[in-house]
Amino acid sequence: HGIDLGLLKSIEKVAKDFFMLPLGEKQKHQMLPGTVQGYGQAFVFSEDQKLDWCNMLALGLEPHFIRVPQLWPTEPVKFSETVEIYSGEVRKLCQHLLEYIAMTLNLRADFFEEMFGVAVQAIRMNYYPPCARPDLVLGLSPHSDGSALTVLQQGKGSPGGLQILKDSKWVPVQPVPNAFVINIGDTLEVLTNGKYKSVEHRAVTDREKDRLSIVTFYAPSYETELGPIPELVDENNPCKYRTYNHGEYSKHYVTSKLQGKKTLEFAKVESKIATS
Ligand SMILES: O=C(O)CCC(=O)C(=O)O
Numbered sequence: 001h002g003i004d005l006g007l008l009k010s011i012e013k014v015a016k017d018f019f020m021l022p023l024g025e026k027q028k029h030q031m032l033p034g035t036v037q038g039y040g041q042a043f044v045f046s047e048d049q050k051l052d053w054c055n056m057l058a059l060g061l062e063p064h065f066i067r068v069p070q071l072w073p074t075e076p077v078k079f080s081e082t083v084e085i086y087s088g089e090v091r092k093l094c095q096h097l098l099e100y101i102a103m104t105l106n107l108r109a110d111f112f113e114e115m116f117g118v119a120v121q122a123i124r125m126n127y128y129p130p131c132a133r134p135d136l137v138l139g140l141s142p143h144s145d146g147s148a149l150t151v152l153q154q155g156k157g158s159p160g161g162l163q164i165l166k167d168s169k170w171v172p173v174q175p176v177p178n179a180f181v182i183n184i185g186d187t188l189e190v191l192t193n194g195k196y197k198s199v200e201h202r203a204v205t206d207r208e209k210d211r212l213s214i215v216t217f218y219a220p221s222y223e224t225e226l227g228p229i230p231e232l233v234d235e236n237n238p239c240k241y242r243t244y245n246h247g248e249y250s251k252h253y254v255t256s257k258l259q260g261k262k263t264l265e266f267a268k269v270e271s272k273i274a275t276s
């Protein structure tokens, strides 16, 4: 299920060209307070919060009703067309990956496809300028993704920066040329009752080089009711998560601070819902 290498190149090119535009141009597609799409910074809640060293452009793609056309750059001219083609390919990749994951769980191959309905898909392009004091800021604070799967492309020629938390240590994920990083998100952790675990990750900045990443989030439709799949729960593996509506979870996710795997508390059995 490879994706044409030319397409990986083109998406990086339009992303980079967009981020290189004068600020005023980019701000025409600005993320407004309390929203999650457009050009801006992630998860800004207060004026005195320490911000991550990252600019991003986030766009909802599927289903179509989540699109906000005025937030799509008109420059570079190939932007929309490239995002459209790239995202169609990445969508197929996610569908295939979920088929394989279902099979590892002894579920029917189309299990997730059927449960998710018209899956929600969004793209986020992250641009991390170089930072003279990488020890003082993070590119992106530690978090797990709320998605089922995340497909992450690290820009060619970009320095490493992605790190995952493994055995309480931050481990760098070295960029592999022409390869994606696939992350498991909270949704799969809940559905599989913890058999698949969402990965806590963060991004650090580089002293000299800027860094680009292109990230696709693939998640169930907002109407989907989620909870551990009954076949994956038994006395040796008791139910760890409650059943909830994915739309509600998404709302909770995007209105919470990036703080490790804290957003998953929302779904835990016998836990208080975080209010901050
Ligand atoms: O830039 C990266 O490598 C990480 C990006 C990320 O984790 C995200 O956008 O959710």
Ligand SMILES: [Fe+2]
Binding pocket: 143, 144, 145, 201
């Ligand atoms: Fe992430």
